[in-house]
Amino acid sequence: MTTNAEHLDITGLIGHREAVDGELTLTEVYRYFAGHAFEFVAVLEQERPLGICSRAGLGMLLGHQYGHALYARHKVRDHLVQDYLQVSTSDPLPRILSAAFARDSSVFYDDILLTDENGVFLGMIFMRSLVILQNRFFLKNITTLELQQEELRQKNLQMHSDLQLARQLQQTFLPRSYPLFPQTCTANSSLIRFHHLYRSADLLGGDFFCILPISDFSAGLFICDVVGHGVGAALITSMMRALVEGSRSLAASPQHMLAQINRRFFEMLNDHPHAIFATAAYLVADLRAQKIQLALAGHPHPVIINRAQATCRAIEPEPELVAPPLGILPETEFQVVEQPMQAGDMITVFTDGLFEVFGPDQQLFGRERLLLAMTEHAGLSPDALFAAVTSDITRYADNRPFADDVCIVGMEITGFPG
CATH class of the missing domain: 1.20.5 (Single alpha-helices involved in coiled-coils or other helix-helix interfaces)
Structure with a gap:
């Protein structure tokens, strides 16, 4: 590829040619995304582009609690990326570079749609390709x-x-050791024991959890899943960690804890041009009362696994008791779900990256299969159970790696105070 801007063939910069028909539904396009790693695809009508669709935008629409019911059957042509950049082979390269580098930071790294001089779709150009190209122009004094x-x-x-x-x-940010209950006991005699598995889809992840000791016989467990993954999501988890630490005084009250985190999270990101939100769950285990209290913010419902009985049951609160994700509405009211617990129970929370996995036939693994897998392995130790369940899901996905971050945390109740 020559570095002469006036003679360079722009089609040599095409990174991929993934495209979908504008009449497809959002569900069909979501499945299409599952088959490749690109963040954007072109949306066409008879070989001519209508615009582009983003994996992240589609995930946000379908990912919240009612998203699938509201948008699954919508046509993708009605949900295109705003302010996308379209260029033609007839455009001079300096003009293309100028338009690309003048974009707002929020869309700076979006793919660029390329057509021929007649407006027929040719492919998508990665912004990083133009960055590399521009650098080459600047480095013209390098001889080789x-x-x-x-x-x-x-x-x-x-x-x-x-x-x-x-x-x-x-x-x-993740615990290297777990608190003891009561704090004067040994690890083997702790009445509450914790176990976790964490895998990020990229070098950096958007899942986060935190254990909050409340008293010798009471513990809080917070877990959240920031939309997306990678550098941006990792930065948001750093903010979330600070918000959790700043709300420790409310740790005994799940509804007030989530309300304060949500309000401050919304205030911090209210001026951001794109929607940023996080699903979350916060539960408190009270050994003296022998019950758990749970508040949910659009997060997958926890399950209770009992190794001695080899059973697994989901906590299924009424829909009105599940609030929207954090960061969407500033004054969300969170409701508490109470559940009794018994010795041997392991209250298990997880992020949706664990079960939103597609098989070769594009069928979702889903929560029902997850509960069946957890039930099958309920008699195993917590670490072995987590490993067995994730292994089952990986086999279901034809041994493809998880596309999203995965976090599983178990709070095991070994007994109650005398």
């Missing part, structure tokens, strides 16, 4: 391609090193 490649390699190494450092920092 090897030097250019070496510089790019070093930049990639630096970026990878930075991401590794960020990953290490994010890992420090």
